[in-house]
Amino acid sequence: xxxxxxxxxxxxxxxxxxxxxxxxxxxxxxxxxxxxxxxxxxxxxxxxxxxxxxxxxxxxxxxxxxxxxxxxxxxxxxxxxxxxxxxxxxxxxxxxxxxxxxxxxxxxxxxxxxxxxxxxxxxxxxxxxxxxxxxxxxxxxxxxxxxxxxxxxxxxx
Amino acid sequence: xxxxxxxxxxxxxxxxxxxxxxxxxxxxxxxxxxxxxxxxxxxxxxxxxxxxxxxxxxxxxxxxxxxxxxxxxxxxxxxxxxxxxxxxxxxxxxxxxxxxxxxxxxxxxxxxxxxxxxxxxxxxxxxxxxxxxxxxxxxxxxxxxxxxxxxxxxxxxxxxxxxxxxxxxxxxxxxxxxxxxxxxxxxxxxxxxxxxxxxxxxxxxxxxxxxxxxxxx
Numbered sequence: 001x002x003x004x005x006x007x008x009x010x011x012x013x014x015x016x017x018x019x020x021x022x023x024x025x026x027x028x029x030x031x032x033x034x035x036x037x038x039x040x041x042x043x044x045x046x047x048x049x050x051x052x053x054x055x056x057x058x059x060x061x062x063x064x065x066x067x068x069x070x071x072x073x074x075x076x077x078x079x080x081x082x083x084x085x086x087x088x089x090x091x092x093x094x095x096x097x098x099x100x101x102x103x104x105x106x107x108x109x110x111x112x113x114x115x116x117x118x119x120x121x122x123x124x125x126x127x128x129x130x131x132x133x134x135x136x137x138x139x140x141x142x143x144x145x146x147x148x149x150x151x152x153x154x155x156x157x
Numbered sequence: 158x159x160x161x162x163x164x165x166x167x168x169x170x171x172x173x174x175x176x177x178x179x180x181x182x183x184x185x186x187x188x189x190x191x192x193x194x195x196x197x198x199x200x201x202x203x204x205x206x207x208x209x210x211x212x213x214x215x216x217x218x219x220x221x222x223x224x225x226x227x228x229x230x231x232x233x234x235x236x237x238x239x240x241x242x243x244x245x246x247x248x249x250x251x252x253x254x255x256x257x258x259x260x261x262x263x264x265x266x267x268x269x270x271x272x273x274x275x276x277x278x279x280x281x282x283x284x285x286x287x288x289x290x291x292x293x294x295x296x297x298x299x300x301x302x303x304x305x306x307x308x309x310x311x312x313x314x315x316x317x318x319x320x321x322x323x324x325x326x327x328x329x330x331x332x333x334x335x336x337x338x339x340x341x342x343x344x345x346x347x348x349x350x351x352x353x354x355x356x357x358x359x360x361x362x363x364x365x366x367x368x369x370x371x372x373x374x
Contacts, residue, residue: 014160022167029175037179039341065161 009144014067016141020075020134021060027130028057034123045089049127052082056134069145072138079138083131086124093124190352193339198350200334202250205327207276210240210248215372216365219250219347221335224264225257225296226343230284235358239365246369253331254343259296261328266298268324269315270308278308 001009031050034040042050056075063071091097116122194201201219220236222229240247255261263283270279282304283290290300305312318324335341346353348364 018160018163018167021164022171025167025171029171033175033178033182037182061164064164 009147010067013069013141013145014064016137016144017060017064017067017071020137020141021057021064023130023133023137024053024056024060027053027127030126045085045092046123046127048085049082049089049131052078052085053127053130056082072142072145076135076138076142079131079134083128083135086127086131089124090128093122187354190339193337194347194350194352197334197337200337201347201350203252203330203334207251207271208248209251209277211245212248214246214248216243216247216368217250217349218247218361218365219252219350221252221254221331221340221343221345223253223255223257223260223343224267224280224283225255225260225287225291225294227287227291229344230287232344232358233281233284235361239362243365243369246373247365252334253328254335254340254345255328255332256341256343257291257294257296259298261325262298262319263296263301264328265319265324266301266305266315268327269317269319270310272318273310273314275308275310279305279310282308 028050031042031046031053035042055078059071059075059078062068063075088097202217218236218239236249240249253264255264267276267279267283270276283301286301286304290297290304302312305315335345338345338347342356346361346364348361349368351364351368353360353364
């Protein structure tokens with residue numbers, strides 16, 4: 001790969017990570033807006049998704065400046081675990097899997113109607129879309145940047 | 158444009174959007190809350206509610222409280238102090254919002270004590286000993302039973318009185334009125350029907366002061 005090609009690959013990779021960082025930032029600030037400004041109480045599954053979304057907003061930013069191609073290696077597993085939680089949550093929300101009968105207690109149900117914004121946007125679906133977008137973008141970036149890496153590594157050896 | 162500029166601009170815009178949206182939301186929420194309180198003014202005070210202070214005072218504080226709520230316990234001395242400071246000009250109405258599990262039993266105990274004119278003694282004892290009878294935010298009335306003697310009440314009579322359906326009706330009505338007024342946290346205060354602009358002791362003090370100076374010139 002020529003030097004010019006490599007610069008181009010790096011630029012494309014950078015933008016892919018940049019956009020996935022934007023998605024992570026939007027999701028982070030959005031979920032903080034729901035809980036801290038609108039006063040919605042995050043249900044248990046929401047908390048797990050937040051646990052795997054918030055660090056992405058930080059790790060991806062650090063991977064952008066300077067561009068660190070290995071950031072995909074660290075961010076992808078986090079996003080993948082987040083995706084599992086959000087998949088489970090979406091299935092639960094749409095009643096495709098039943099919520100175990102539990103005695104009522106303080107806190108809110110993860111299949112609650114209160115999770116729909118402006119009557120049309122269910123929060124679990126927003127979360128699902130965000131994790132899928134981040135994973136697709138990072139996988140693309142990973143392929144681009146790591147193909148690059150293998151070649152440089154091979155030439156060094 | 159350098160890539161780092163993109164990141165800085167994006168970061169700035171995102172944070173700015175968050176702050177602006179939060180300010181908009183708060184302003185709208187404040188208006189909605191004021192409107193709810195004005196539209197449902199009849200839900201603020203009930204004849205059966207516990208009252209303190211001069212009945213003909215021109216400033217009335219309505220407090221929605223939960224005996225098991227920590228912030229209510231910490232606010233109580235301030236409210237008492239306000240009542241003393243504006244003695245004769247301000248009175249207090251207590252409404253129940255037992256949001257903690259087991260807290261309705263504590264409210265029933267209070268209503269039982271009220272029949273012996275010991276409401277305030279028992280409420281203060283509950284607040285003082287709260288950390289001992291609330292475990293993980295769940296009220297444990299059984300534990301409080303071992304303290305209630307200190308308030309000088311007839312415990313056998315309280316036990317008898319607190320089972321009545323009248324007390325449960327009071328709690329249900331208070332919860333329903335709280336819902337009408339958009340009250341979902343404790344303590345929530347209304348001064349002459351006006352909600353606090355934001356939560357805090359200073360905000361309560363300022364609102365009481367302005368109402369007192371408006372009605373007593």
